[in-house]
Amino acid sequence: MSRALYFVVALLLILATLVLGLQVGSFEADLATVANAFLNYDPDNTTHYAIVHLRLPRLLLALVVGASLAFCGYLMQAMVNNGLADPYLLGTASGASLGAVVVFFGFVEMTVAGIYMPPVFALMGAFVVTLVVVMLGYRKRQLIPAQLLLAGIAISSLVTAIVGLLTFLSDSEGKLKSVIFWSMGSFERASWSLLPYPTTALLIALFLFAFLQKQLNILLLGADRAQALGVQVVQTRWAILATVSIVTGFAVATSGPIGFVGLIIPHVTRGLLGTTGRSNLLFCAFVGGFFMLLCDLLSRLLYPPAGLPIGIITSFFGVPFFVYLLSRKNYKFSS
Amino acid sequence: MHPFLNRLSVAFFLLIALACSPDKRQPTGEERVWQDGLGREVRLPQQPRRVMAFASSMTEMLFAVCDTANIVGRTPQCDYPAGVYSKPIVNNYPVDYEQVLALKPDLVFTVEGITPLDVAARLEELGIPVYYQKYRSVEDIFKGIEDIGRIMGREQQANHLADSLRKQVKAIEQRYNQQAQKQRVLTITWSDPIYVYGQNTILTDQLRILGAENAVQEVFDQPYPALTREYVLKLNPDVLLGGSPERLEKEFFSLYPELRKIAAYHNKRIYAPTGNLIERPGPRVVESIVELEGFLYP
Numbered sequence: 063m064s065r066a067l068y069f070v071v072a073l074l075l076i077l078a079t080l081v082l083g084l085q086v087g088s089f090e091a092d093l094a095t096v097a098n099a100f101l102n103y104d105p106d107n108t109t110h111y112a113i114v115h116l117r118l119p120r121l122l123l124a125l126v127v128g129a130s131l132a133f134c135g136y137l138m139q140a141m142v143n144n145g146l147a148d149p150y151l152l153g154t155a156s157g158a159s160l161g162a163v164v165v166f167f168g169f170v171e172m173t174v175a176g177i178y179m180p181p182v183f184a185l186m187g188a189f190v191v192t193l194v195v196v197m198l199g200y201r202k203r204q205l206i207p208a209q210l211l212l213a214g215i216a217i218s219s220l221v222t223a224i225v226g227l228l229t230f231l232s233d234s235e236g237k238l239k240s241v242i243f244w245s246m247g248s249f250e251r252a253s254w255s256l257l258p259y260p261t262t263a264l265l266i267a268l269f270l271f272a273f274l275q276k277q278l279n280i281l282l283l284g285a286d287r288a289q290a291l292g293v294q295v296v297q298t299r300w301a302i303l304a305t306v307s308i309v310t311g312f313a314v315a316t317s318g319p320i321g322f323v324g325l326i327i328p329h330v331t332r333g334l335l336g337t338t339g340r341s342n343l344l345f346c347a348f349v350g351g352f353f354m355l356l357c358d359l360l361s362r363l364l365y366p367p368a369g370l371p372i373g374i375i376t377s378f379f380g381v382p383f384f385v386y387l388l389s390r391k392n393y394k395f396s397s
Numbered sequence: 398m399h400p401f402l403n404r405l406s407v408a409f410f411l412l413i414a415l416a417c418s419p420d421k422r423q424p425t426g427e428e429r430v431w432q433d434g435l436g437r438e439v440r441l442p443q444q445p446r447r448v449m450a451f452a453s454s455m456t457e458m459l460f461a462v463c464d465t466a467n468i469v470g471r472t473p474q475c476d477y478p479a480g481v482y483s484k485p486i487v488n489n490y491p492v493d494y495e496q497v498l499a500l501k502p503d504l505v506f507t508v509e510g511i512t513p514l515d516v517a518a519r520l521e522e523l524g525i526p527v528y529y530q531k532y533r534s535v536e537d538i539f540k541g542i543e544d545i546g547r548i549m550g551r552e553q554q555a556n557h558l559a560d561s562l563r564k565q566v567k568a569i570e571q572r573y574n575q576q577a578q579k580q581r582v583l584t585i586t587w588s589d590p591i592y593v594y595g596q597n598t599i600l601t602d603q604l605r606i607l608g609a610e611n612a613v614q615e616v617f618d619q620p621y622p623a624l625t626r627e628y629v630l631k632l633n634p635d636v637l638l639g640g641s642p643e644r645l646e647k648e649f650f651s652l653y654p655e656l657r658k659i660a661a662y663h664n665k666r667i668y669a670p671t672g673n674l675i676e677r678p679g680p681r682v683v684e685s686i687v688e689l690e691g692f693l694y695p
Contacts, residue, residue, distance in 0.1 A: 088628040108658065112627045115655050166589075173647045180589070236587035243590045243623070250590060250625055251652070368590065368623040 065341065068334060072348040076125065079355040083121045084113055086359060088367050115254065123252035123260070123316060124358040124372075125351040128323055130264045130313040132350020134306045135324030136331065136343055137271070140278045141302045142207040143285075148324040149310040151214045152303070153191035155319035156221035158311070159245055161187025162318075163225050166240045167232060180244070181256075185315035191221055192307040205299045207285075246371030247320035249358055260312040264347070267305045271343050274298060279338040322376045323350055326384040333387045353380070431548060434531040434541075435509060441526060444550050445503035451489045452508040454677035455530070456481060459506065461680040462545045462555045469500045477673060477681070492516050497525060504528055506545070508678070510620070532678045534602040535686075539563055542680060558680060565683045566606060569690065573608030580693055581612040583632055583661070584675070585639035586621055588649045591629060595622045599678050603686050609636075609693050626653050636693060637661035641669040668692040 084096045089109040091099070099113040134149035142151070150156075161183035164170055170179055195217050199210025225241075232238050271278070277298050280288045285295050310324075331339075331346040339345070357376050361369040427443040448463065449470040450456040456475040459468050465480055472489040475481045487496045489512070497505070502525055507517070509531035517527035528548065530541045539559040546555020582604055584594040593613055594600045597620045601611040612634040613622070637659070639645060645667055650657055661667055670692070674685040 088625065088631040108630060108633070111655070111658065112630055116625075116627050116630070173651050176651055178652050236592070239587055239592060239623075240589050248590065253654070367625050367628040369625070 065335060065339065065345075068345060069341070069348065072345065072352055076348065076352045076355065079352060079359060080121055080125075083355060083359045084117050086362050087112060087117055089113075116252075119254050119257055120249045120252040121355060121358065123249045123257055124354045126257070126260050126264055127249070127313045127317045127320065128327075128354020128357075129347035129351035130260060130267075130309045131320065131324040132327035132331075132353070133264065133267065133271075133343060133347040134310045134313075135350075136328035136346045137278070137302045137306050138324070139328050140281050141299055141306075142211055143282060144207075144211070145329065146325075147211070148321075149306055149313075150218070150319060150321075150324065151211060152307060152310075153195045153214050153218045153221060154188045154307065154310045154314055155321075156218040156225065157187040157189070157191025158184035158314040158319060159187070159225050159241075160191070160221050161185065161315075162244050163228050163241055166237050166244070167228055168237075178251075181251075181315040185311050188311040188314055189307060191217060192311070196303060196307075204296050205303065207299075243371065244318045246373040247318035247376075248369075248372060249317055250369075251316070256316055260309075260316050263309045263312045267309050268344065268347060270301070270305065274301065275340060275343055278302075278343070282337065317372070320354070320373050320376055322373075322380045322384075323354060326380045326387075327353060329384060329387055333390065431528065433529045435529045437529065439504075439526050439528050441504060441548070443503070445548065447500070447502045448504045448506065448549070449484075449487065449497075449500065449502050450475075450506040451492075452506075452511045453477070453673070454679035455506045455508060457677060457679035457681060458542055458545055461558055462542060462551050463549050464551075467549070469502050470496075492520070494519065494523065498523060504548070506530070508532075532599055533597070535566060535599060535606065535682055536563075536602075538599070538678045538680075538682050541678075562680065562683050566686065569683075569686055570606045573606070573694075576608030580609040580635045581632070582609050582636040582638060582693070583612040583629065583634035584670075585637070585649070588639075588645075588652060590623045591626070591653075592621050592623050595620050599682070600675065603682070603689060606686060607690055607693055626655055629653075629656055630658060633659050634661050635664070636666040636668070638668050638670050638675075638689075638692065640667075642667040644669065666692075 081093070081096070085091050085093065089112050091109055091113060095109060096113055099110040103114060104110050131149055135147070138147040138149055138151055139145055141147070162180040164187070165172060165179045165183045170183060172179055195210065195213045196205070198213035198217070199205055199207075201209065229238065229241055232241075277288075277293045280291050280293045281295065281298060283291075289295050327350040328346055330349055331342050335342055335345055354372075354376070357372055357379060358369070360379065361372055361375045364370055429441050429444075431439045431441065433439050446467055447469045448459060448467055450459055451472060453472060453475045456468070456471050457477055460478050460480055468484060470487040471481045471484040473486050485496075485500065487493055487500065497520065505520060505525055505527045507527060507529055509529055512527065512529070517529070520527050530544065532538050532541060539562055542559045542562075543552070543555050546552045584600055586592045586594065594611065595613050596611060596616045604611055612632045613624075637645070640648065642665065650662065656662065670685070670688055674681055674688060
């Protein structure tokens with residue numbers, strides 16, 4: 063199949079899942095009702111309201127977060143030249159969890175000046191922990207991927223232990239539920255006011271890396287060969303690092319740390335388009351978005367009304383496909 | 398085999414046999430067998446003299462029925478009546494087995510869902526029987542009070558209390574059993590995610606007594622199901638319980654502004670029930686119903 067055809071298929075699948083997703087919820091809504099909600103929106107009709115203000119932002123957030131995580135996973139795997147890397151390697155997920163838990167357990171007011179604090183603190187936690195990991199992975203004025211990887215694992219473990227301690231010492235079942243729900247990911251908090259943050263971060267990153275795709279592919283050959291071929295390895299790594307921390311930070315802060323998408327979708331992309339495809343990054347974002355949309359839809363169909371935590375669905379449906387991909391003889395991580 | 402080794406091995410096997418053999422204490426004439434709320438047989442060699450509860454609601458029941466000198470401990474959550482503060486604290490989650498053993502209770506009372514069955518099995522291995530109660534309605538609570546009375550030899554006290562509570566409930570029920578339009582009440586226990594009181598809770602019966610109904614009519618597996626914003630929007634409850642209007646504005650409606658469309662928000666029917674009243678299926682259940690009455694019929 064040609065590259066363009068892959069893109070068309072991915073786009074059609076996204077559109078089809080969006081249309082299907084708009085029909086699933088507590089209010090019964092068929093295709094005609096959905097169309098009516100957009101073409102003849104009636105603010106007093108609660109079904110219209112639910113479709114436009116609850117379902118659509120939720121689906122779009124799933125799309126954006128899935129795309130963000132897959133895109134960042136691709137970048138991280140290219141940067142450390144290792145197929146095991148994912149966007150949370152820099153401690154983003156554990157840092158965000160710590161930030162959210164600090165609020166859930168009452169160390170900070172839940173709402174300050176009308177702003178709900180868990181996502182704000184999750185974003186701050188993600189940035190602070192990432193910064194510590196980067197500082198530890200930085201030596202002799204350059205980033206050492208192996209060191210960064212180890213620092214990420216070590217600091218993540220430490221932060222996870224702190225989260226575990228706070229959870230253990232929790233005095234309320236409700237707080238525990240919040241933490242558990244948050245840690246498995248959810249799009250239930252999606253709204254039109256929340257959506258612009260992760261979307262803007264992703265769009266800027268996609269635009270930036272549209273120009274760096276070639277350097278990324280060469281980086282997969284290893285730092286020395288990339289350097290010899292004229293790639294500015296240090297600068298490219300910094301660009302990746304900054305992008306991944308910001309884009310993942312926003313994704314995690316809005317939806318919780320959803321696992322596996324950032325790990326498996328880059329492999330799916332390379333499995334379909336080859337290791338060094340020109341538009342791999344963009345396609346990876348498309349597939350990530352579609353996969354997350356599908357997982358959200360499945361979660362709501364399988365366990366209505368609240369839906370299963372999204373992290374469980376991504377693992378259940380993502381991992382078997384990933385295993386199949388790895389077992390294919392002609393799949394290689396890098397050329 | 399060397400005679401010493403021979404004796405040692407005999408002693409060793411004897412020890413093993415002793416450790417594995419079931420407790421064969423001969424039942425005394427006083428032994429009674431009770432069937433608890435889960436249908437388990439609870440054997441008590443004699444009438445319990447030292448008891449405690451692993452649930453705050455049951456501690457309240459024990460204080461209402463028993464001689465307080467017979468109550469040997471409380472959980473960290475127990476805060477009513479004032480007398481509980483003179484009792485030593487026992488951690489119930491996770492259970493501090495050593496502390497329980499140190500207090501030597503003859504019987505531990507608990508509620509279905511609060512103490513896992515494997516914890517009860519472990520306590521019974523340690524020689525401490527566990528008696529479960531479960532409640533589906535307000536009447537079940539009264540039966541539970543009478544149950545405790547029978548086990549503790551305080552029938553008169555317990556029956557008197559249960560009958561008096563029944564009378565109060567009946568009087569309230571008669572006031573509202575002709576309600577033409579039932580108010581639909583949604584009670585939230587947590588905002589993020591939204592957890593509510595489902596059908597399988599005592600609250601549903603309390604609302605029925607008051608001529609109202611639980612807005613959550615669907616029966617979920619969990620007593621306190623998680624709901625989506627869309628589900629709550631569809632329920633469109635007349636009354637919302639779970640916090641003061643100011644608190645819910647800050648912690649609930651600011652998080653889910655879409656839910657400002659529900660009738661309870663429009664009509665300013667948002668109330669804060671007292672936590673340790675609404676949550677506890679104990680002897681203060683009538684107090685809780687009276688509090689709810691104040692919200693539903695201001």
